[in-house]
Amino acid sequence: MRAIEVLSRLARVADHFRYVAFALLGVLVLVILVQADSVITSGEAVGRSMRYDMALTGLNSRLDATNARERMARYVVTGDSEDRDAAYLFYDILVGRLEMMQSGAFGAFVKASPRRQKVLDEATRAVIAVEPMLDLLPDPAAFEQVNKALGEAGTAIDRLGGEAMSANLSEAAEFRAELSERQRVQNLLLQLLIGFGAGLLLMMTVQAWSLRRARTDAERAARRFEFVARHDPLTRLPNRSAFHSMLQAEIGRLNHRGRGAGEDVAVLALDLDDFKAVNDILGHAAGDDLLVAVASRLSWVVAQWGEGNVASRLGGDEFTVLLRIHGGEAEALERAYEVSRALHEAHSVSGGSVVVNATVGLALAGPNGRRGADLLQNADLALSHAKAAGKGQVQIYDDSMRIDATRRRRIEADFDDGLARSRIVPHFQPQVDMQTGRIVGLEALARWQHPTLGWISPAEFIPIAESSGRIVEIGERILEAACREIQRMPDSCKVSVNLSVAQLARDDLADTVRDILFRTGLPPRRLTLEVTETVVMRDTHRARNMLARLKRLGIGIALDDFGTGYSALSYLRDFDWDELKIDRSFVNSITTDEHSLSIIASIVNLAERLSISVTVEGVETRAQVDMLKGIGCHVAQGFLYGAASPIEELVSRAENFEQAMRQANG
Numbered sequence: 001m002r003a004i005e006v007l008s009r010l011a012r013v014a015d016h017f018r019y020v021a022f023a024l025l026g027v028l029v030l031v032i033l034v035q036a037d038s039v040i041t042s043g044e045a046v047g048r049s050m051r052y053d054m055a056l057t058g059l060n061s062r063l064d065a066t067n068a069r070e071r072m073a074r075y076v077v078t079g080d081s082e083d084r085d086a087a088y089l090f091y092d093i094l095v096g097r098l099e100m101m102q103s104g105a106f107g108a109f110v111k112a113s114p115r116r117q118k119v120l121d122e123a124t125r126a127v128i129a130v131e132p133m134l135d136l137l138p139d140p141a142a143f144e145q146v147n148k149a150l151g152e153a154g155t156a157i158d159r160l161g162g163e164a165m166s167a168n169l170s171e172a173a174e175f176r177a178e179l180s181e182r183q184r185v186q187n188l189l190l191q192l193l194i195g196f197g198a199g200l201l202l203m204m205t206v207q208a209w210s211l212r213r214a215r216t217d218a219e220r221a222a223r224r225f226e227f228v229a230r231h232d233p234l235t236r237l238p239n240r241s242a243f244h245s246m247l248q249a250e251i252g253r254l255n256h257r258g259r260g261a262g263e264d265v266a267v268l269a270l271d272l273d274d275f276k277a278v279n280d281i282l283g284h285a286a287g288d289d290l291l292v293a294v295a296s297r298l299s300w301v302v303a304q305w306g307e308g309n310v311a312s313r314l315g316g317d318e319f320t321v322l323l324r325i326h327g328g329e330a331e332a333l334e335r336a337y338e339v340s341r342a343l344h345e346a347h348s349v350s351g352g353s354v355v356v357n358a359t360v361g362l363a364l365a366g367p368n369g370r371r372g373a374d375l376l377q378n379a380d381l382a383l384s385h386a387k388a389a390g391k392g393q394v395q396i397y398d399d400s401m402r403i404d405a406t407r408r409r410r411i412e413a414d415f416d417d418g419l420a421r422s423r424i425v426p427h428f429q430p431q432v433d434m435q436t437g438r439i440v441g442l443e444a445l446a447r448w449q450h451p452t453l454g455w456i457s458p459a460e461f462i463p464i465a466e467s468s469g470r471i472v473e474i475g476e477r478i479l480e481a482a483c484r485e486i487q488r489m490p491d492s493c494k495v496s497v498n499l500s501v502a503q504l505a506r507d508d509l510a511d512t513v514r515d516i517l518f519r520t521g522l523p524p525r526r527l528t529l530e531v532t533e534t535v536v537m538r539d540t541h542r543a544r545n546m547l548a549r550l551k552r553l554g555i556g557i558a559l560d561d562f563g564t565g566y567s568a569l570s571y572l573r574d575f576d577w578d579e580l581k582i583d584r585s586f587v588n589s590i591t592t593d594e595h596s597l598s599i600i601a602s603i604v605n606l607a608e609r610l611s612i613s614v615t616v617e618g619v620e621t622r623a624q625v626d627m628l629k630g631i632g633c634h635v636a637q638g639f640l641y642g643a644a645s646p647i648e649e650l651v652s653r654a655e656n657f658e659q660a661m662r663q664a665n666g
């Protein structure tokens with residue numbers, strides 16, 4: 001997930017969190033309000049509960065009335081002055097009580113109803129009215145009158161008290177109901193609060209969790225970005241800039257620490273041979289597959305050597321390996337060969353397998369601890385040197401190679417001049433019938449007479465022309481010259497011309513060849529084009545179609561260098577070849593290795609059955625000729641019959657031959 005997504009998710013979570021916090025705050029405020037209200041209400045309740053004494057007030061008044069009547073009764077009986085004082089006292093108490101009932105809570109209760117007020121007023125008046133009669137006591141008639149008045153007043157007051165009591169009771173019940181309602185609301189709010197609290201806790205947990213996740217996501221995104229910046233997207237190996245910093249760090253580490261004997265930093269620069277051919281012929285997808293396979297093979301090998309050894313891809317088919325070595329140059333070389341061997345094992349690509357060779361250049365930092373950039377440049381120089389010496393090689397850098405690099409740049413720069421002044425020309429190597437010694441064909445081999453560098457071998461300048469894209473022009477030039485010059489030879493003598501993969505990849509190749517044949521007037525049957533097996537490594541329509549179109553012009557197609565690299569007999573069947581050229585590396589060993597001879601024998605046998613003619617290359621000795629003839633070979637090419645030379649020499653040689661033949665016959 002991208003960092004922006006992470007952030008927006010965070011913001012969303014924070015939003016939810018805000019709403020919950022607001023809701024919680026609201027509930028809290030509500031609870032506080034309810035709580036405050038409850039406190040006030042309880043205060044009121046206490047105030048109201050004071051009115052419970054009202055019932056008591058009523059009851060006491062009645063008791064006071066009764067007491068007064070009792071004392072008076074006693075006084076009437078005894079006539080004792082003490083009883084008379086008590087009767088007066090209780091009467092005063094009763095009056096006081098009645099006055100009290102006009103004020104306070106009870107007074108309020110009474111005032112609330114005119115009827116009650118009237119009852120109280122009448123009772124009070126009745127009691128006060130009998131006061132003068134008290135002096136007449138213990139007269140029984142007066143007593144009876146007083147007794148009656150007090151009794152009635154007492155009853156009236158008592159009834160008021162009862163009323164107050166029941167009013168009080170119902171009010172209390174109401175209040176209790178109100179209280180319990182409040183309690184219910186409060187409980188509800190409390191539950192709500194607990195619920196919200198739990199929700200909040202949950203939210204916070206979720207938030208903490210999603211924050212953690214967001215952070216992990218962001219970290220992962222950062223790591224991925226860092227990875228992308230420092231790695232090649234196709235093979236996932238470290239890229240050029242990562243390689244440079246690792247190399248620099250490694251050199252720094254060694255220089256800082258001081259190095260022990262044999263301890264050094266080395267760089268392998270490697271390049272796949274004919275990778276361009278794989279790309280051109282099998283297509284880019286297969287090319288990519290091959291790069292990925294090579295990268296993983298490389299990483300695997302390098303991983304065996306432990307920490308400090310790293311493979312990287314600089315681009316295209318260029319790989320590098322950073323080596324931490326302890327055994328000096330010998331160990332570095334051993335590793336370079338190990339890499340080379342490992343890469344030579346077949347790689348699987350979409351729909352099949354491909355065998356490639358890698359050419360390796362090796363450079364060591366050395367005791368002076370070269371800068372990383374120099375070290376890589378040296379390894380590169382060693383690599384170009386290795387390529388020039390022949391593919392699939394391992395070369396260790398030495399200072400003379402700097403001169404070679406200059407030479408290479410020089411050659412590249414001088415192609416224009418070479419072509420413009422026709423200094424790049426074909427020489428011709430004879431192909432001879434071993435039985436008769438007659439030249440049956442010539443192979444055109446490019447030669448460059450450079451004004452200052454002298455003769456330059458095609459082994460040196462053809463690979464440079466191929467990598468700098470000049471091979472198409474050069475190839476056309478050689479083809480046209482060869483087609484023209486071969487016509488100086490007898491009509492039976494054919495010419496073979498080498499074709500680069502880059503030429504074969506061009507759609508206009510067949511047209512070019514047809515035009516050249518037309519311009520030079522060479523009959524197509526006298527021309528053979530040689531292609532190496534890299535172009536038939538795998539069946540592709542393009543390459544096959546082009547070869548078929550060329551064949552339709554009437555020319556021959558030869559499979560060159562058969563026996564090097566990945567030769568497979570199935571190639572012979574894959575295309576309708578006219579000629580097979582067995583590589584000189586096979587011929588080299590036939591006198592020492594009996595297997596070589598039997599292999600050639602079976603190839604010759606198979607070719608014969610497929611009606612493919614065979615030419616054996618690199619024949620240098622009579623002994624080789626004898627052995628080759630013994631297994632049914634007819635045509636040979638090699639130093640024994642002559643190296644490549646200008647056409648004049650071959651023309652006169654052919655004339656001499658014909659003359660000698662005529663003399664022998666005649």
Ligand code: C2E
Nearest residue numbers: 445446457458459462478498499500618619620637638639
């Ligand atoms: P090739 O096509 O395999 O040519 C044969 C090479 O083997 C020639 O090297 C030839 O001089 C050498 N040779 C011939 N007989 C013997 C022998 O008995 N012993 C030894 N040791 N070597 C022998 P040369 O001329 O240096 O050419 C090298 C390669 O350059 C050719 O290999 C060919 O692949 C390429 N080349 C040459 N001319 C052209 C050209 O015009 N176009 C293209 N595309 N490639 C060319």
Ligand code: CA
Nearest residue numbers: 443498530560
């Ligand atoms: Ca050839």
Ligand code: CA
Nearest residue numbers: 560561581617
């Ligand atoms: Ca060859």
